[in-house]
Amino acid sequence: MSEAAKAADYVSSATTRPVYEQPLNERMRTFLRLEFLFNQMLYQAERDSSWSSRNAVSSLLDIFSILSRGDVRGEVLKELERQLFMLERLQQTDDVDTERLHGVTRNLQALRAALSAVGPKYLQPLRDNEFLNAIKHRSSIPGGTCAFDIPEYTHWLRQDFTRRSGDMGVWIEVVRPLCEAVMGLLWLVRNSRQPVQRKATGGVYQHSMGRETLNGLIRIELPDNADLFPEVSGGQHRFSVRLMHWQTGEPRPAQTALDIEFQLTVC
Secondary structure (H helix, E strand, O other), X not given: OOHHHHHHHHHOOOOOOOXXXXXXXXXXXXXXXXXXXHHHHHHHHOOOOHHXXXXXXXXXXXXXXXXXXXXXXXXXXXXXXXXXXXXXXXXXXXXXXXXXXXXXXXXXXXXXXXXXXXXXXXXXXXXXXXXXXXXXXXXXXXXXXXXXXXXHHHHHHOOOHHHHHHHHHHHHHHHHHHHHHHHHXXXXXXXXXXXXXXXXXXXXXXXXXXXXXXXXXXXXXXOOOOOOEEEEEXXXXXXXXXXXEXXXXXXXXXXXOOOEEEEEEEO
8 A cells, every 4th residue: 555545544534423514615515525436436346246346437437527627636736735834834833742743744745745746647547548438428328328338338347356346446546646635635624623512493503604714614413313414504604504304205304493402513
């Protein structure tokens, strides 16, 4: 495993408690979607089933589509630089845990080095892959990757797992440096603030933030026995949370009338 991969394993470790997250800007939306797709792809790529291989390829193509829309690599590198600058400033603080700070800094530096090394044309191997391009083209059609649509794809899916796993490994390595850097940044964002106790009165909570703040993510942790989920609306300076009941067969979720305490983190 590369140093960048080891760093990502360390910095991407996150809580396993059920937490709902809401992005506050477009960059954070992109980062969360990439993290979701990357985790899904890795999970499916490790399973022997041909259906899992299908899902892994689908996640890979979704990642490729997101990364092809703009200079995501450049945005990630800028954010890594910004976070490293902020960590460097923290070193001047007397009450900081210097050992942990140095560890986080080294991890981000390793992720930055790995992402810088691949260069701006890192996606070219996927762009030049006619096999993946054929699947991507047909995937826009509902059911468009059936056996009669792409027999070559069906033939690949019928290969033994070692062959499929080897091919997936090559394709995953193309996007790994960027996705691991995104996961490292998200770990840092999530751990940059401590949660605070809040109360949704009659199922509603409203929150205002100063215009000078640069928050990008809301994290909401509900009590285990609440049987609720949050609906969040708003933007970078103000948002509201409505706690909703969901039951099978109901026309739509209904807002609870109870006062509910929950944990809120604005990162």
